[in-house]
Amino acid sequence: xxxxxxxxxxxxxxxxxxxxxxxxxxxxxxxxxxxxxxxxxxxxxxxxxxxxxxxxxxxxxxxxxxxxxxxxxxxxxxxxxxxxxxxxxxxxxxxxxxxxxxxxxxxxxxxxxxxxxxxxxxxxxxxxxxxxxxxxxxxxxxxxxxxxxxxxxxxxxxxxxxxxxxxxxxxxxxxxxxxxxxxxxxxxxxxxxxxxxxxxxxxxxxxxxxxxxxxxxxxxxxxxxxxxxxxxxxxxxxxxxxxxxxxxxxxxxxxxxxxxxxxxxxxxxxxxxxxxxxxxx
Ligand SMILES: [Zn+2]
Numbered sequence: 190x191x192x193x194x195x196x197x198x199x200x201x202x203x204x205x206x207x208x209x210x211x212x213x214x215x216x217x218x219x220x221x222x223x224x225x226x227x228x229x230x231x232x233x234x235x236x237x238x239x240x241x242x243x244x245x246x247x248x249x250x251x252x253x254x255x256x257x258x259x260x261x262x263x264x265x266x267x268x269x270x271x272x273x274x275x276x277x278x279x280x281x282x283x284x285x286x287x288x289x290x291x292x293x294x295x296x297x298x299x300x301x302x303x304x305x306x307x308x309x310x311x312x313x314x315x316x317x318x319x320x321x322x323x324x325x326x327x328x329x330x331x332x333x334x335x336x337x338x339x340x341x342x343x344x345x346x347x348x349x350x351x352x353x354x355x356x357x358x359x360x361x362x363x364x365x366x367x368x369x370x371x372x373x374x375x376x377x378x379x380x381x382x383x384x385x386x387x388x389x390x391x392x393x394x395x396x397x398x399x400x401x402x403x404x405x406x407x408x409x410x411x412x413x414x415x416x417x418x419x420x421x422x423x424x425x426x427x428x429x430x431x432x433x434x435x436x437x438x439x440x441x442x443x444x445x446x447x448x449x450x451x452x453x454x455x456x457x458x459x460x461x462x463x464x465x466x467x468x469x470x
Contacts, residue, residue: 226277228285239283241325246282246460248273249321251314251343252334253291256299256423257390258382258407258434259399263289264390269334271393272363275449280456282330285321288314294337298419307338315346322354327469328460331360332452336381355469359459363389366455367448374444380408380432381425385444387434392445400436408433 223239225231228247231239250273252265261267266289273284293304305313321329329351331343340362347358364371364385371379379385391398408424426432463469 222278223283226274226283228283231283236324241327244281244283245326246280246328246330247285247321247326248277248280248282248330248332249285249317250287250332250334251291251339252287252289253293253305253339254289254301254303255293255296255335256302256382257386258424259403260382260387260390261394261397262301264382264386265291265334267334267393268386268389269332269363272449272452273332276332276453276456279453280330280460282328283326285317288317291335292337292339292342293335295418295420296423299423307342310339311342311346314343315350318347318350318358319354322350322356327356328463329356329358330456331358333360333362336362336364357460357463357469359456361452361455363448363452367451370444370447370451374440374447375432375435377431378426378428380410380427382434383408383424383426383432384435384440385432387436388441388444389448391436391438391441395438395441398436400434403434403436405433 223231223244224235228236250266250269252263252267252269254262255265256262257264266287270284270287273282276282277284290303290305290310292307292310293302296302297304318329318331329347331347333340333343340360343360347360350356351358364379367385368379371377371385374388375384377384387398407422408426409422410426410429411420424434
């Protein structure tokens with residue numbers, strides 16, 4: 190990995206050189222869409238033309254493998270990845286490869302789940318975010334698909350890297366950002382693998398959602414003052430009696446669009462305010 194500090198020092202110089210190049214060669218090149226917004230699919234030459242001269246923002250989806258009622262175990266990966274792809278053009282961003290392994294909490298006893306320790310995750314994600322900074326991105330947006338202890342680690346690491354390398358970082362948790370949309374679309378609160386997450390995942394991979402395997406008894410809410418391990422239900426309602434999945438295709442489509450719109454609004458506004466204040470420019 191290149192040294193981020195050295196690379197960042199040349200940030201402004203490289204951006205200026207690219208602007209000069211664009212001015213000399215005409216506006217055609219700079220107006221062109223990138224051939225892809227997936228970092229996985231870009232070659233180094235096109236990447237160098239794009240970042241940071243034409244693209245300053247990267248979206249990094251993070252998730253984990255964990256039981257989700259009758260949704261895929263990788264729902265926390267599938268959801269933020271689809272979200273990042275849906276938002277990339279609007280935000281003029283690239284999409285970094287998804288970090289599919291994460292800090293699964295007390296659902297890790299369910300079959301097919303996978304847990305990385307917080308210590309290993311923290312060290313690894315720090316190197317990933319630092320690497321994105323070193324590659325010239327100014328705005329590093331984590332599209333997180335999995336909550337619990339992982340969110341705390343991401344918040345801590347993103348701020349630390351931002352401060353150290355003078356880049357702007359934003360960690361987003363879509364289910365919290367879209368909480369009012371959940372109430373609006375479903376008329377009640379949501380849950381882990383509940384109405385909200387089921388709808389979002391159903392909009393992406395409808396064939397991987399299995400209402401035929403569903404029983405309402407698969408869902409329960411935490412009881413204040415009682416902490417079981419393992420948690421006994423793979424659908425965890427935010428509030429008792431609310432948030433059961435509906436498996437309604439129309440609601441799924443509506444919810445998917447509205448959540449993406451909200452996520453785009455929040456990210457766009459944060460970048461606008463960073464720019465307005467001239468931070469780290
Ligand atoms: Zn989930």
